[in-house]
Amino acid sequence: MRQLVAKIPSQHRALILAVSVCLAIILLLPSEQAAASKSTHSNSLEIGKRYSLAIPQTQQLVNESDTDEAIEPDVIDDLAAEDNLQWSSLQVQRGDVLSSLFKKANVSQQTMLAILALGDTTKTLTRLFPGETLEFGLNEQGELTELRYAINKLKTLRISRDPQGQFMAQELEKTVEHRQQFASAEIKSSFWSAGIEAGLSEAQIMNLAGIFGWDIDFGLDLRAGDSFSVLYQTNYVDGDFVGYGTIIAAQFQNQGQVIQAVRHTDGNYYKPDGASMRQAFLRAPVSFQYVSSNFNPRRLHPVLGKVRAHNGVDYVAPVGTPIMAAGDGKVTHSGYNNLNGNYVFIKHANNIVTKYLHLSRRNVKVGDRVKQSETIGRLGATGRVTGAHLHYEFLLNGVHRNPRTVKLPQANPLQGEERDLFVANAAPVLAELQTKERVLLAKIAP
Numbered sequence: 001m002r003q004l005v006a007k008i009p010s011q012h013r014a015l016i017l018a019v020s021v022c023l024a025i026i027l028l029l030p031s032e033q034a035a036a037s038k039s040t041h042s043n044s045l046e047i048g049k050r051y052s053l054a055i056p057q058t059q060q061l062v063n064e065s066d067t068d069e070a071i072e073p074d075v076i077d078d079l080a081a082e083d084n085l086q087w088s089s090l091q092v093q094r095g096d097v098l099s100s101l102f103k104k105a106n107v108s109q110q111t112m113l114a115i116l117a118l119g120d121t122t123k124t125l126t127r128l129f130p131g132e133t134l135e136f137g138l139n140e141q142g143e144l145t146e147l148r149y150a151i152n153k154l155k156t157l158r159i160s161r162d163p164q165g166q167f168m169a170q171e172l173e174k175t176v177e178h179r180q181q182f183a184s185a186e187i188k189s190s191f192w193s194a195g196i197e198a199g200l201s202e203a204q205i206m207n208l209a210g211i212f213g214w215d216i217d218f219g220l221d222l223r224a225g226d227s228f229s230v231l232y233q234t235n236y237v238d239g240d241f242v243g244y245g246t247i248i249a250a251q252f253q254n255q256g257q258v259i260q261a262v263r264h265t266d267g268n269y270y271k272p273d274g275a276s277m278r279q280a281f282l283r284a285p286v287s288f289q290y291v292s293s294n295f296n297p298r299r300l301h302p303v304l305g306k307v308r309a310h311n312g313v314d315y316v317a318p319v320g321t322p323i324m325a326a327g328d329g330k331v332t333h334s335g336y337n338n339l340n341g342n343y344v345f346i347k348h349a350n351n352i353v354t355k356y357l358h359l360s361r362r363n364v365k366v367g368d369r370v371k372q373s374e375t376i377g378r379l380g381a382t383g384r385v386t387g388a389h390l391h392y393e394f395l396l397n398g399v400h401r402n403p404r405t406v407k408l409p410q411a412n413p414l415q416g417e418e419r420d421l422f423v424a425n426a427a428p429v430l431a432e433l434q435t436k437e438r439v440l441l442a443k444i445a446p
């Protein structure tokens with residue numbers, strides 16, 4: 001992981017995080033022909049890069065005309081007439097406003113106002129970005145009869161004038177085709193580089209670490225020779241790749257232990273028997289991407305400079321690295337002393353206490369309730385230390401336990417019929433994952 005940290009300057013890491021978030025949003029693109037009313041989706045889509053796209057002659061569009069029960073001949077004539085529209089395509093330039101585009105297209109401001117008066121659907125026209133395209137379809141009288149705007153790769157806003165001269169707006173949506181991909185890698189230097197080598201995106205690597213983050217401490221537990229395989233979706237529109245989809249199933253081999261995860265219809269991941277991947281405690285309170293000294297199980301204690309058993313786990317990472325609450329709980333201590341520096345203790349259910357020492361900053365105070373993964377402070381070098389690190393302790397019934405290996409009760413397993421259904425669906429998916437892995441191994445073998 002040092003390699004990764006070294007390769008990526010810190011200011012870029014923030015950028016990568018931001019990009020990952022954007023990617024994650026893109027990954028959440030509606031998987032099917034989502035209803036046009038899904039405004040939350042269209043909001044998230046705006047964050048992603050916008051593209052102009054060819055006018056979609058989608059099934060939907062055709063069907064809408066076809067399924068009109070009684071199509072009078074004159075209506076058909078009208079539809080046919082629409083095909084004879086004079087189309088002009090205007091690209092939004094920096095500084096353009098909607099009215100200037102309408103002017104360029106020889107369409108009156110009155111018409112523009114009539115379209116904007118249609119309401120929320122057409123509001124998107126007031127937030128155009130340079131490079132986007134508006135397509136104006138004018139009839140023989142020079143009247144605007146149809147306006148098209150590609151909101152993104154999947155969605156097009158179509159405004160059309162009905163035979164009575166009234167405008168109506170609709171969102172046309174393209175179908176996303178899901179294809180299944182397989183990736184597999186053996187970890188040699190770091191999980192990150194193995195993921196990149198296997199062809200995974202950075203967001204997928206983070207997702208994968210997220211799925212297994214309750215079982216594996218990705219910062220400290222990975223060893224050369226560990227391996228993983230992933231079945232995931234890729235999304236295509238009109239045969240063009242538009243993004244990575246969800247991870248369908250994954251398998252991680254960590255120090256001889258095999259852990260499998262399969263995505264359920266509820267969007268969560270479960271083990272083959274229906275046990276939840278999500279547990280009451282994260283294996284590590286620090287994201288692996290910050291942690292150094294990956295493949296050195298006999299790490300030196302950062303203070304004493306020699307290997308020694310001590311009551312906690314030390315994570316060496318840059319000052320300022322976010323420290324997460326390992327589980328839901330209540331802050332019992334948040335203070336400073338010469339030994340611990342800035343420290344936070346959290347009391348959890350089942351008589352479990354977690355402790356976080358040497359912080360540069362504390363974000364919580366005594367009495368606060370915290371959620372798992374919530375940032376409770378920042379890694380630092382306060383107290384009796386020679387270098388920046390987090391000292392993390394996990395106590396069960398007052399006794400120190402190794403947080404990376406302690407057995408914990410499973411949280412929220414699938415039950416009853418839902419479990420049966422999951423297990424039945426998961427079996428062939430896992431079989432496929434393993435078959436693909438075997439095929440790959442056979443190819444690699446001499």
Ligand SMILES: [Zn+2]
Binds near residue numbers: 310313314391
């Ligand atoms: Zn320590």
